[in-house]
Each structure stands twice: as structure tokens, then as C-alpha cells.
Amino acid sequence: MTDTILSSATREVAIGFNRPFVMIGERINPTGRKLLAEEMKAGDFSRVKADAIAQVEAGAQMLDINAGIPLADEPALLAQAIELVQSVVDVPLSIDSSIIDALEAGIAVYQGKPLVNSVTGEDEVLERVLPLVARSGAAVVAISNDDTGISEDPDVRFDVAKKIVERAADHGISAADVIVDPLVMPIGAMGTAGLQVFSLVRRLREELKVNTTCGASNVSFGLPNRHAITGTFLAMAIGHGMTSAIMSPLHPEVKTAIQAANVLTGTDTDCGTWIRQHRDPNAAGGARERRSNRRRTV
């Protein structure tokens, strides 16, 4: 029964076995969002603020914050974004960068216990990121690729995850504070991508006893009706034990699939959330209010 506890200044969220799936909002990320990138670079964070509020209103229990903009001062931008987001919403955040100075700047201003996104299995990265995670008492996303890149062999990806969990333990970071991303490939490019993730998620849960996450939308890259593929993928991954994903909470069909999967895995106790959500479909605000209260309970 592994629980990963994350917090903001005022709220805790638990990602865990036998708990409802945790949606980590992916929208605050300038990669591929030209307008957002330009605004952030120019010091305009109004869209960041609006995206934070919209994602939490849509049901995200956490938000991922990325400020990776070419030729910009990423550490300063990431810290600024985090401070601003923490001033408008109270969900815990995932601090997302491949630059160690940016992670450090983000952690420095963060109130609570963040999720550091991410560390890979490369020795140099491990030895730079893990001490920072340990020192700040954060949890960390472990991405199962290493110096050789992303292996198409799920056994290799499992071994990389195992190495990261063991290395984290050497730094005093418990397995409960390591959330493994087994890496989701586009199913349109690799027909075995889904089955690989399902079996990896099972092994990670049963053998390493770690929580899991992924960048979910990648699975449907290039296909029509992407949200149906992404939502069905997440439901199936939940059936194999996946406990969180970095994703957009703004698509109703994806959210419905996740909520149905919570019902079907028994984590939505007595189908309470499902029934409340559907009692009065027009009372969206009311439903959000109730969900929001429920999420405060760890």
C-alpha cells in the first residue's frame, strides 16, 4: 500500500495504491505553445494563472509547471510561475525541468512538498538531481531511460526504474517518494506500446512497490479522435495499477473514462463520486465544489 504524499502550503494529496487516480494538469508548459512561451518570456503570466485555475476547476488534483523556453532564463521563469500558481490555487505542484538550476530555483520558492519532475537513469543526472530531492524532502518522477536512450525492451525500462529506485534509497529517498514513468510511446507508431506499459505498470507496482505516472497524451499522437484513445488508455492503465498521469483534465471523455475506472477498481467508494457527478449534470459548480472538498481528505 504505497502512498506518495505531496503538499502545497494548505493541502495534501496522496497518490497511492487503492486510491482514486490523480490527474496532474499538463497545460502549463510552453513546449509547443508558442503564444504561452512568448508571454512567459515577456513576463506576462496571465495565461499561466488562467490555465492553473481552469485545470483545478476541471478536477486536476495537482499541476505540472514547466518553463522550458529556448534562450530564456528558465530558473527565474520557473520560480516566478510557481510562486504565481501557488498564489491562485492550492493544489500541490510538479516542478518540471531538465535543467538542474531550474529545479533548484523552483524548489527554493515552493511552499509544501513538491514533486520534482524528473530524474532519468543516467548516472550524471542521478547524482545531480537525487541530492537535491533528498535535501528538500521532495518526491521525484523517475523516467525509465538512461544513457542508451529509451529502450523498446520493457525489461530494460524496468531495470532502469529499479536502478533509480535503488539509487534514490542510497540518498535516503524512500520508494514511496519515487513515482516511475514507464514511458508511453505513440500506439500509432508501435502497436505493442499499450501492452508494454500495462505489463510494466504491473511489475513496477508488484515488484518495486512504486507509484506510477506518465505523459498520457503521447499514446494517441497522430491518431484521429485522440481523446477517446487517451481516455481508454488511462482506464486500461488504471486497471493494471497506474496511479497518476500528467495530462489535460479539460477533456470530458478522458475524465469520464478515469472516473469510470475509479468506480471499476473500487477506489470510488460506493460509487459516491460517480453518482454525485451524475445527480445533476447541470450543477457543474456544485459538483466541483463537492469534489474539491473530497480531495482535501488525504
Next chain:
Amino acid sequence: MTDTILSSATREVAIGFNRPFVMIGERINPTGRKLLAEEMKAGDFSRVKADAIAQVEAGAQMLDINAGIPLADEPALLAQAIELVQSVVDVPLSIDSSIIDALEAGIAVYQGKPLVNSVTGEDEVLERVLPLVARSGAAVVAISNDDTGISEDPDVRFDVAKKIVERAADHGISAADVIVDPLVMPIGAMGTAGLQVFSLVRRLREELKVNTTCGASNVSFGLPNRHAITGTFLAMAIGHGMTSAIMSPLHPEVKTAIQAANVLTGTDTDCGTWIRQHRDPNAAGGARERRSNRRRTV
């Protein structure tokens, strides 16, 4: 790689590991359909005919035929329904009755290799149904309950399934011709119902090497937005290896979940069906035509 081959006079369908999921249309069943029951009893099969055509047009690769009407001559009605349905559609049928004489009458008029639905683990039922299945060269649905009823313990349900498969072998019926129904309880009444089925389906596939089916809609009984629960359940069950279900093919969200699950388990080769379906959503007839051709390939 277990394949169960069913046929009509002109078409074969294979239910199998690593094949697209097979939808067995459930609509031709007077249980709970008062009007249909009255019409069938009065010898009016126009609705049976229309339901057969509609389900096949909606994508059902097989149809279940049930004529269980109180105080009616079920063997005669079932035989009549089967003859009529085989005259208007060419998909293989599941002959559905708890009355041995009705199964016998249905098999007598059936053209091709039918699915006999069903046999339970009760000794008396086994010894009456299995010789009939063996004699007619049919396949059979094995429902995992016995004299003690439906156990809430999945291990007991597995053992009943194992007993039926073994007893079938004694009668010369191979495991490939036994499709096990692990029994799906309403998730609203039993929060573990989903996890039980998922783990049973895995065991049935890995240990007994049998195909599986279920009455899918039962899982969402009593809940709002039933189709979303049923569709998500089927996708998750497919993720654990379920290969067919007796269900309504008329609800788009259920079908979409199944088709997405086929993509995600790699049985929709190169996502071909998914992409064709979405190429021109308005060309439903054309899409159906193409799907229909594809299904002719076993």
C-alpha cells in the same frame, strides 16, 4: 493462441487471443422486453428480424438468440427465431437457453457451427449439455457457477470453470471450444466486482488457455451513465485478455471504447479500423461496408 471458430452457412468468425474483440449482440432476448415477448409468443418475428439487422449493421460480429418466454413453447420459438435470423443476416449465432430441449431444437435447425449458451458447473447440467455440444460439433459458453450458486470468491469461480473445461475434455470438446463467462456482478453492489473479473480473465487465459465472454451490461446495473461504465469496463477487461462479450452494439460510447481497446492491445493492426472509422464520420455506410468485409477474414 487459442481461437474459437464459429460459423454460419457462409461466414466464419474467430474469437481469439490477439484478435479484435468480438461483440455478440444481446438484443434478441425477450427477458425484460415485454413487447418482444408478446410478439414472439404470437408468432410475430418482425422485431426479431429488425433487431438482427440493426445489430449487425452496428458492428456485432455474432448475435445471441434467446426465446425464454414464460408459458410459451420455447424449443419451437427458439428454432423459429434462429431460422429467421439466419435468413436475414450471415453472422454466426449463440443459441441461448437454460432448457436442454430448446438448445437441441435450436441446434437442429442451425446452419454452421453455433455457440451453445450455456452450460454451468452443476453435474446434472454438464451431463445433459456437453453430450449435445459434442455431438453437434458446437462451441459452448461455460458459466462459472454450480450447485452452490454464484460464489463471491473468484478462486471458487475459477475452480468451477476448470471443472467444466476438464469435463468438456472428457466429452471430446477441446478447451478452444469452451468460452468461459467469469460472471460479472453489478459494481454498484460489490466494489470488488471489476477487480475480480480482471484477475479471473487473466487466470482463465494464462492457466486454462480459454477464451472469455460475459454479459457486460450487468456491471453498470443501477448506476447513472451506464454506457460509460460498461464501455470502460469492457476496455479494462480487454486489457486483461477478455476476448468477447454478449452486449448491445447499439451504444456508440461502448463501441468506441472497445475499438480503442483493440488499438491499445495491438489487435487493430496499424490502427487500420480506427483510422478508417474516423476518416469520414459521415460515411457510416461506407465504413460499415469496409468493416463488414474485414470481418469475413477469419
